[in-house]
Amino acid sequence: MAWNEPGGNDQDPWGGRKGGDGPPDLDEALKKFQEKLNGIFGGGSGGGSGSGGGFSSSLLGLLLVGALVVYGLFGIYQVNEQERAVVLRLGVYHDTVGPGLHWNPPLIDQVFPVNVTKVRSRSARGQMLTQDLNIVDVTLSVQYEIGDVKSFVLNVRDPESSLVQATDSALRHVVGSSPMHEVLTEGREKIAIEVQTRLQAYLDSYQTGISLGTVNVEDTSPPREVQAAFDDVNKAREDEERLKNEAQTYSNGILPEARGAAQRVIEEAMAYREQVVAKAEGEAKRFEQLLTEYRKAPKVTRERLYIDAMQEVMSNSSKVMVDVEGGNNMLYLPLDKIIGSSSKPVTSGRADEVSPDVIREIADQVADQLRRESINNTRRREVR
Structure with missing residues (x-):
């Protein structure tokens, strides 16, 4: 039943009896509450001043333990497999930690995790002046990774912004050193290689910790105002290349044929020479044999030669x-x-x-x- 109802023994919740017209004694109520807490936490039921000191020491210890536990829990963190973390202790570089579960004292150490396996991409686009004083529109994309985590976190305030500015500078330098037809046609791959080399040199000098992967020149085109004239130039250049290829094809076809005909004439001449030489040698040998027979029987041989000559003449x-x-x-x-x-x-x-x-x-x-x-x-x- 309630303390103020009939039969409640006229006791208030603080241990006093109902009586009088004034409010209950607050000091006495707090004293009784402290005694109960001391009994719960092992403070016993000693005197008033001793009980208050024990309660304060125990509560302070619990608070300290709880604070230490919370402090320790706040210092636990995990670094993913694709990340590396830079640790600063009191604002000074302390360590670079790898994947796994780590602990660092909060408010003393600062941890900056960075993804080192992710391939990032940036694009640059703008109108640029070529070596022959023509304007072209160039679109370029850069793919990169974080190669040095410490340099990426500590050396430059905004490394990726520096990358964008360095990319624009390198691209303008390379395009400004190349003629227009190379930028728009066959020189795009060469320009991409030169931009990558120059840009990586810039980033290394800035100590950004960024490592370039690939640089691609995605599109190069003249301004829209001169597109028609540029198309005419390209068509003329294609016609020139086509005529060169046709001439080279004709040359490749006619030269071997001429060489073959010349070789055939040479072979025929050599065969004719061999034939004439062989025939002359045979006639000479036959004449030597006839001379021998003529010396033996001049009259018979002379008549025989005459008959052979007449036979040859008459047969023709x-x-x-x-x-x-x-x-x-x-x-x-x-x-x-x-x-x-x-x-x-x-x-x-x-x-x-x-x-x-x-x-x-x-x-x-x-x-x-x-x-x-x-x-x-x-x-x-x-x-x-």
């Missing part, structure tokens, strides 16, 4: 003109008709060759004809 001619000595008329012998009317077969393998028998027959007919002509001429002179 179908008409013979004979000038009769002492007469005014020239004798004409149609050998082709004589050969055609002859009943003897041709012994040679070719139709236009004359066999020795036919030649002898022709020679006999010629001799008879000449004899008759001579007799007729003698009779005419006698009659006169």
Whole structure:
């Protein structure tokens, strides 16, 4: 039941009895509350001043322990696998820690974790002046990683902002040293390599701790106001390149053919030379053999040579003109008709060759004809 209801023994919650018209004694209530707390925490039920001192010492100890626990818990942190952390102690560089669970005293150490495996990207775009005083629009992208965590955290206030400015500076320097047609056509890869080399040198001199991966020139184009003229220039350059390729193709086709024809002529000339030399050597040997036979039998050999010569001449001619000595008329012998009317077969393998028998027959007919002509001429002179 409530303390102020009938039957409540007229006691208040602080241990006093109901009575009087004034309010309860607060000092006495606090004293009783402290005694109860001392009983709970082992302070006993001693006197008033002793009990108050024990309670204050115990509470202070608990507060200190709790504060230490909380302080220690606040100092625990974890570094992920892809991160590295820079630790500053009282504002001075202390250590660089790797992945895992670590503890550093709060309010004394500062921890700056940085992702060192993530590939970051920045882009730069702007109008730039080339070496030949033309304006081009260039778009460039830079991929980079954090190579030195300590330098990235401590040496530069804003490393990525420095990267953007250094990229713009390096790009303008390289483009300003290149002619327009290289920037817009085949020189883009070379420009990207030069920009990467120069930009990495800038970042190393600034000690930013940034390591470049790749630099790509994504787009290069002239200003829109001169796009039509630039297209005409590109078309003319393509026509020039096409004509060069056609000329080179024609050259590659005609030169081997000319070399082959020249080699063929050389081979034919060498073959003809070998043939002529071999034939001359054979004729010389045959003449030496004939000379030997001629020395043995001059008359027979001479007649044989004459017959062979006549055979060769007659086999290549179908008409013979004979000038009769002492007469005014020239004798004409149609050998082709004589050969055609002859009943003897041709012994040679070719139709236009004359066999020795036919030649002898022709020679006999010629001799008879000449004899008759001579007799007729003698009779005419006698009659006169």
